[in-house]
Amino acid sequence: MSDTTHDGALATSRPLSEDAGLSPAEFAGKYGLSVSGARPRLGEYVRQLWGRRHFIMAFSRAKLVSQYSQAKLGQIWQVATxxxxxxxxxxxxxxxxxxxRGMEKGVxxxxxVMGIFVFTFTQNSLMAGVRAISGNLGLVRALHFPRASLPISFSMQQLQQLLYSMIVVFAVAIAFGNYPGPSWLLVIPALALQFVFNTGLALAFARAGAKTPDLAQLMPFIMRTWMYASGVMFSISEMLKGKPAWITDVLQWNPAAIYMDLVRFALIDDYGAKNLPPHVWVFAVGWAVMIGIGxxxxxxxxxxxYGRG
Known part of the structure; x- marks a missing residue:
C-alpha cells in the first residue's frame, strides 16, 4: 500500500517539476489559459458588441422609460424640458x-428651438457617457460583457429621446411657415452623423470618467461654454461681423454648430446655404468618422x- 502511494506521489509530482521552470506566460500558453477580463482584439471586440446588440437596445429603452418614472408627467418631460x-x-x-438680429421673428x-434640441442631443450623450462606467460599477464588476455596450446604449437612449422630440421640432417649423419638402430628408443623414459623433465622444469621456469620476462635476461648465460658442442662440456669422474671419471659421466648423446648422438648413426655408460654412458636409462626415472611430x-x-481598483 505504501509503495503504491509513493509511486502515485512521484507520478503526480513529475508534471509539476516539468513546469517549475516555466514563466507565467509560458505556463498559460502550454495549458491554453487566458487572463480573465483580458482585452480582446479589436475585430473580436466589434464582433462581441454586435452579439450584444439586443442588450444594448433593451438597456437603452429601459433607461429611457425609467428616466422620468418618478415624475407625474412622465415622458412629457423629454419634450417639455x-x-x-x-x-x-x-x-x-x-x-x-x-x-x-439679422433674422425675422418667424425664422x-x-x-x-432646433439649436437647443440638437445641441441637447450632444450634451446629454456626453454627460451620460462620462458616468457610463463610474455610475454602473456594480454591473461592470458583476457581469462579463464588452464595456462599450454602456456608453453606446446611453447614446442610443438620447437618440430615441431626440426622435420623439423631433415631432415638436417639425411642429414648430410648420407653425412658422416652413412646410415639408425634399430638403427635410437631409435631417436623416445629419442626425445619423451626429449620433456617430456623439457615440465616439461618449466612449472617450466614459474612459476618462472611469479614471477620474470628478470629471462629471466639471462637465456642466464645459458644456455651457461649448453651447455659447456654437451659436445655439445666435447666428455666428451675424454676431461676429467685423471680427477676424478665422474666429468665425473656428466657431462655425466646430461639430456642434455644424450639425445644428444642417438641421436648420433642412427645415427652415429662409436659412439658406449662405448661412453655412463652406464644405459643411465634408466637415460633418469628417467629425463623425474621426471622433466615432477614435x-x-x-x-x-x-x-x-474598467471596474478595477
Whole structure:
C-alpha cells in the first residue's frame, strides 16, 4: 500500500517539476489559459458588441422609460424640458439681448428651438457617457460583457429621446411657415452623423470618467461654454461681423454648430446655404468618422481596466 502511494506521489509530482521552470506566460500558453477580463482584439471586440446588440437596445429603452418614472408627467418631460429652455433663452437672448438680429421673428424662433434640441442631443450623450462606467460599477464588476455596450446604449437612449422630440421640432417649423419638402430628408443623414459623433465622444469621456469620476462635476461648465460658442442662440456669422474671419471659421466648423446648422438648413426655408460654412458636409462626415472611430479605439484600449481598483 505504501509503495503504491509513493509511486502515485512521484507520478503526480513529475508534471509539476516539468513546469517549475516555466514563466507565467509560458505556463498559460502550454495549458491554453487566458487572463480573465483580458482585452480582446479589436475585430473580436466589434464582433462581441454586435452579439450584444439586443442588450444594448433593451438597456437603452429601459433607461429611457425609467428616466422620468418618478415624475407625474412622465415622458412629457423629454419634450417639455428643452421647450422650457427655448422659452427662457428666447426671453433673454431673443427679446432682451436681440441675439436674433439679422433674422425675422418667424425664422429666429425655429432657429432657436432646433439649436437647443440638437445641441441637447450632444450634451446629454456626453454627460451620460462620462458616468457610463463610474455610475454602473456594480454591473461592470458583476457581469462579463464588452464595456462599450454602456456608453453606446446611453447614446442610443438620447437618440430615441431626440426622435420623439423631433415631432415638436417639425411642429414648430410648420407653425412658422416652413412646410415639408425634399430638403427635410437631409435631417436623416445629419442626425445619423451626429449620433456617430456623439457615440465616439461618449466612449472617450466614459474612459476618462472611469479614471477620474470628478470629471462629471466639471462637465456642466464645459458644456455651457461649448453651447455659447456654437451659436445655439445666435447666428455666428451675424454676431461676429467685423471680427477676424478665422474666429468665425473656428466657431462655425466646430461639430456642434455644424450639425445644428444642417438641421436648420433642412427645415427652415429662409436659412439658406449662405448661412453655412463652406464644405459643411465634408466637415460633418469628417467629425463623425474621426471622433466615432477614435473614441471607440480609445475606449477599447482600456477595456481590461474598467471596474478595477
Amino acid at each position: 428643452p421647450l422650457l429652455n427655448a422659452l427662457v433663452y428666447y426671453l433673454i437672448f431673443g427679446l432682451i439681448l436681440n441675439a436674433g 429666429y424662433i425655429p432657429f432657436l 473614441g471607440f479605439v480609445y475606449f477599447w484600449k482600456a477595456e481590461e481596466r
